[in-house]
Amino acid sequence: MATLLVHDAGPQTTVQDLGRRGSLRVGVPPSGPVDRQAFVLANRLVGNADDAAGLEATLIGPRLEFADKRWVAVTGAAMPVTLNEATMPRWAAFEVEAGDVLRLGPAASGVRAYIAVSGGLDTPPALGSRATYLRGQMGGWQGRALRKGDELSLGPSVGGAPAEVRGSLIPDYTREPMVRVVPGPQDDRFTKRGLATLFEAPYEMTPHSDRMGARLRGARIEHTRGHDIISDGVALGGIQVVGDGQPIVLLVDRQSTGGYTKIGTVCSFDIGRVGQVKPGQRLSFKRVTVSEAHELLRAYRRELDDAIAFPS
Amino acid sequence: MGIYAEPRFLPCGDLALSVEFADEISHEANARTLALEYLIQQKALSGITETVPTFRSLLVYYDPLIVGWDDLVASLRALCRQARPDVLPPARTVELPCCYGGELGFDLEAVAKQVGLSPDDVARLHASADYYVYFVGFTPGLPYMTGMSERLNIPRLAQPRVKTPAGSVSIGGEQCCIYSVESPGGFWVLGRTPVRLYDPSSPDPILLRAGDHVRFRMIDRAEYDAIETAAAEGRYRPRIERP
Numbered sequence: 001m002a003t004l005l006v007h008d009a010g011p012q013t014t015v016q017d018l019g020r021r022g023s024l025r026v027g028v029p030p031s032g033p034v035d036r037q038a039f040v041l042a043n044r045l046v047g048n049a050d051d052a053a054g055l056e057a058t059l060i061g062p063r064l065e066f067a068d069k070r071w072v073a074v075t076g077a078a079m080p081v082t083l084n085e086a087t088m089p090r091w092a093a094f095e096v097e098a099g100d101v102l103r104l105g106p107a108a109s110g111v112r113a114y115i116a117v118s119g120g121l122d123t124p125p126a127l128g129s130r131a132t133y134l135r136g137q138m139g140g141w142q143g144r145a146l147r148k149g150d151e152l153s154l155g156p157s158v159g160g161a162p163a164e165v166r167g168s169l170i171p172d173y174t175r176e177p178m179v180r181v182v183p184g185p186q187d188d189r190f191t192k193r194g195l196a197t198l199f200e201a202p203y204e205m206t207p208h209s210d211r212m213g214a215r216l217r218g219a220r221i222e223h224t225r226g227h228d229i230i231s232d233g234v235a236l237g238g239i240q241v242v243g244d245g246q247p248i249v250l251l252v253d254r255q256s257t258g259g260y261t262k263i264g265t266v267c268s269f270d271i272g273r274v275g276q277v278k279p280g281q282r283l284s285f286k287r288v289t290v291s292e293a294h295e296l297l298r299a300y301r302r303e304l305d306d307a308i309a310f311p312s
Numbered sequence: 313m314g315i316y317a318e319p320r321f322l323p324c325g326d327l328a329l330s331v332e333f334a335d336e337i338s339h340e341a342n343a344r345t346l347a348l349e350y351l352i353q354q355k356a357l358s359g360i361t362e363t364v365p366t367f368r369s370l371l372v373y374y375d376p377l378i379v380g381w382d383d384l385v386a387s388l389r390a391l392c393r394q395a396r397p398d399v400l401p402p403a404r405t406v407e408l409p410c411c412y413g414g415e416l417g418f419d420l421e422a423v424a425k426q427v428g429l430s431p432d433d434v435a436r437l438h439a440s441a442d443y444y445v446y447f448v449g450f451t452p453g454l455p456y457m458t459g460m461s462e463r464l465n466i467p468r469l470a471q472p473r474v475k476t477p478a479g480s481v482s483i484g485g486e487q488c489c490i491y492s493v494e495s496p497g498g499f500w501v502l503g504r505t506p507v508r509l510y511d512p513s514s515p516d517p518i519l520l521r522a523g524d525h526v527r528f529r530m531i532d533r534a535e536y537d538a539i540e541t542a543a544a545e546g547r548y549r550p551r552i553e554r555p
Contacts, residue, residue, distance in 0.1 A: 024364045024371075025349075026518040027449040027492070027510075126512065136452050136493065138512040185322035185330045230337055231456070233364035233371025233449075235324035257366050257449035265325030293326035294376045301377070 002157070004117065005065040006150040007101065012058040014132035015123050015140035015152070018051040023127050024233070024256045031131035031139065032252050034211055035112050035272030037304065038076035042116035044308055045073035045093040047160045052120030053130040057113045061104020062146065066096045071118035071160025077110030077276060078173060092164035110173035110276040119155040133253060134211065162311055169307045176202060177277065179270035180288045180296060181239065186229060186261040190241070194222035198239070198263060202282040203247060211253040214274050220245035221263060231259040237266035249274050267293045269300040315341055319392050321385050326376060331388055332369040341368035342446045343397035346523050350400055351391045359384065365522045366447045367456070402555035405525040408490070409550075410439065410481050410503045411536035417503035423483070426466055435530060437461050438502055443488055443526040453492035453510035453518040457526060460488055472498035479504045481528065506540035507550050519550070
């Protein structure tokens with residue numbers, strides 16, 4: 001059977017697809033890739049559907065051995081890619097043979113890299129998805145991060161072709177990103193000055209960040225009256241501000257509901273970029289309206305649909 | 313405090329909005345929330361991708377390339393007018409066995425002291441109530457409930473615990489909750505249910521739903537152990553009454 005053998009897993013490599021839908025109402029987060037754009041592009045490069053299951057590697061990548069001929073693409077964080085010691089391109093599809101060993105080194109910039117294999121990973125779905133939800137021990141491979149010796153089944157190979165992501169769409173993770181934010185749902189629980197603070201100076205990523213949330217550090221954001229609310233739903237990208245006035249951006253493995261004020265919500269098309277900011281690096285927030293966000297989303301999806309070049 | 317004359321529509325980024333009915337925790341506000349969610353499902357409103365009910369608001373995820381903000385708010389506003397408790401299908405009642413006190417209910421004695429009752433009376437009082445599940449969330453399958461006697465109202469722990477075991481039946485303020493996975497928490501633990509509220513290995517991993525009623529049945533440690541073993545082997549099904 002066609003498999004992928006894990007020689008080394010790296011600190012946190014998980015199976016992900018585009019995530020669960022409809023499970024938040026019972027408290028199960030969607031999971032899926034933190035950087036959805038990089039993940040989708042990896043799948044498209046190897047000819048997979050957007051929702052085919054692939055791998056998300058964190059800070060240091062895995063070492064994997066293939067058992068048959070496949071197309072492979074690596075996107076996201078700048079982890080050096082080698083195939084049997086030979087350097088391979090990132091953001092481009094290449095072919096591997098049975099016995100080939102793919103290795104991703106430590107990220108020079110960015111946090112999360114994505115590995116797509118033509119045919120996708122064929123792990124057992126849970127609640128309709130192969131995405132790994134680590135805290136809930138659900139989905140992916142046995143509900144956990146990969147370990148040395150794991151052997152993952154692959155789906156039937158689909159035909160691939162040489163392909164690469166257009167250079168203009170490859171992010172430079174060494175730069176300080178500016179992410180767009182729609183104020184709300186509890187922006188009225190902050191002083192005018194508190195709301196302005198969020199958009200003034202950059203915030204620094206702290207090491208206490210994971211797939212659940214990105215904890216940031218910077219200028220204190222001022223509340224009007226306390227940080228408790230009657231618990232409500234927490235959207236992807238929700239910026240929760242608790243008693244210490246520091247923001248936490250909630251990501252794909254977030255709690256479904258929460259009892260803290262949310263000053264704003266990072267737009268879906270910028271969430272992936274938040275997940276690529278290393279601890280110690282900074283990011284800044286830019287305020288947009290809902291209708292501006294929808295215009296930006298339209299442009300973003302057009303750009304994504306035109307992101308891949310197939311050299312003839 | 314109370315139900316708003318008109319629901320509020322609060323933006324939650326580019327893909328979600330929150331429909332808020334009230335600034336209070338009440339059956340009425342929650343019933344409207346659940347009724348709106350039910351109507352959205354029934355009418356299969358175009359462009360809505362997911363909904364998350366809570367005490368007094370419904371988080372609605374949508375695809376803005378299918379339905380824009382103005383159209384979505386207009387259709388939700390119309391549905392809110394019909395979102396009355398009587399549109400909801402009759403609720404289920406789920407019976408959960410619970411072993412009170414001892415090492416599983418390690419706060420029972422402290423609670424008894426604080427509310428001025430005997431531990432047995434606290435357990436009996438807690439087990440005799442009918443609980444209403446406002447919503448399920450925070451962690452997978454965790455029910456937010458009220459229903460118990462006012463005599464059991466007790467402020468939450470001053471120092472939240474780092475770890476509370478899964479299945480812990482616990483109280484704080486007027487609320488009762490059951491930890492679905494091991495997690496930090498500020499509630500007083502009266503006992504534990506051997507029933508799994510969240511079982512990631514099951515095809516249907518979540519037991520409780522918003523709008524359910526829950527009743528506790530007092531069990532002793534021997535029965536707890538027996539049910540726990542059966543649950544681990546997937547052989548135990550709690551009693552669920554459907555009207």
